[in-house]
Amino acid sequence: MNARYGVLAAFILINAVWGTTFMAIRIGVRDLPPVLFGGTRFVIAGLIMVIVAKAVRQPLPRTRKDWAVVVITGVLMIGGGNGLLTWSEQWLPSNQAALLVTASALWMALLGTLGPKGVPLTWRVSFGLLLGFVGTALMCWRGTGWSADLLWAQLAALASSLAWSMAAILLRNVELDTRDVPFAAAQMLVGGALMCVLGFLLGEAPEFHLTPDSRLALIYLTIMGSCIAYSAYLWMVPRATPATLGTVSYLVPVVATLAGWWWLHEALSHVQWAGMLIIVVGVAIVTWPARRSA
Numbered sequence: 001m002n003a004r005y006g007v008l009a010a011f012i013l014i015n016a017v018w019g020t021t022f023m024a025i026r027i028g029v030r031d032l033p034p035v036l037f038g039g040t041r042f043v044i045a046g047l048i049m050v051i052v053a054k055a056v057r058q059p060l061p062r063t064r065k066d067w068a069v070v071v072i073t074g075v076l077m078i079g080g081g082n083g084l085l086t087w088s089e090q091w092l093p094s095n096q097a098a099l100l101v102t103a104s105a106l107w108m109a110l111l112g113t114l115g116p117k118g119v120p121l122t123w124r125v126s127f128g129l130l131l132g133f134v135g136t137a138l139m140c141w142r143g144t145g146w147s148a149d150l151l152w153a154q155l156a157a158l159a160s161s162l163a164w165s166m167a168a169i170l171l172r173n174v175e176l177d178t179r180d181v182p183f184a185a186a187q188m189l190v191g192g193a194l195m196c197v198l199g200f201l202l203g204e205a206p207e208f209h210l211t212p213d214s215r216l217a218l219i220y221l222t223i224m225g226s227c228i229a230y231s232a233y234l235w236m237v238p239r240a241t242p243a244t245l246g247t248v249s250y251l252v253p254v255v256a257t258l259a260g261w262w263w264l265h266e267a268l269s270h271v272q273w274a275g276m277l278i279i280v281v282g283v284a285i286v287t288w289p290a291r292r293s294a
Helices: 004-029 036-056 064-088 094-100 101-110 123-140 146-170 178-201 212-239 242-263 271-294
Strands: none
Touching: 004 036, 004 064, 004 094, 004 212, 004 242, 036 064, 064 094, 064 146, 064 178, 094 146, 094 242, 101 123, 101 146, 101 178, 101 242, 123 242, 123 271, 146 212, 146 242, 178 212, 212 242, 212 271, 242 271
C-alpha cells in the first residue's frame, strides 16, 4: 500500500517538474553552450547529492558491479539522454523536443519485456500505449509537417529517448548494493563530468557566460530537475512497471507544451489540445491495471 502511494507521488512530482525543465533548458541554451551547460548542471547536482548522502549516512558505491552500472547508466542517461536533448534544444522549441522524447514510452514498453524482470505487454497496456502514440502524433502535427532543416536536431532528441530507455531498463533488471541517493550522486558526477570534458574539447568554455535568465535556468534544473525529480525517478524505476515508467514520457510533454505555450509563447493548436486529452486517456488505461495489481 505504501509503495503504491509512493510510486504515485513520485509519478506526479516527476511529471510536474520535468514538464517544466524543457522550458528551462530552452531558456538556458539561448545564452549558454549546450554541452557545458548540461554538464555543469549535473556536476553541481552530483556534489549536492553527495552532501545529502553523507548527511543521511549512505555510502557511495563500493563494488565494481555498482560502479559499472553507475558508469553505463551515467553515460546513457546523463550524457546520451539529457546531453542530446539539451543540444537539440538549440534549434527545437521546447514543446517539440518534449513531444519527440515520447518515443521513450514505446522503447520502454518494448525493452521492458526483456530481462529477468521483464513484463509482457497485455492487450490493455498495448492499447493504452498505442492511444498515447496517436495523441502524441496529433500534438506533433502543426499542419505543415516536419522541417527538413531541423531533422538532425529531431533525430538527436529521438536518440536521447532511446539512450534514456536503455538505461532505465538496465536499472530495473539489476540488483544494486548502493542506496538511491548515493547512486544518483555518483551517476550525476560521472555523466556530468563526461559532458564537461566534452564541452571543453568542443571549445565551449569561452562562450560560458551566465546571464540572469540562464542563471535561474541552471539553478532550477540543478535543484528541481536533477536533485529532486531525477532522484525520485531512480527510486521509482525498480518499483514501477515498464509501462507505467513509459507513461512519464506521455505526461511530461503535455506539461512541457503548456509551459512553452504559457511562458515562451510557443504555438499550440486545437489539434494539439485534442492530442493531449487523448494522451491522458492512454495514460489512464496503462496505469490503472498497474495500480490494481500493486
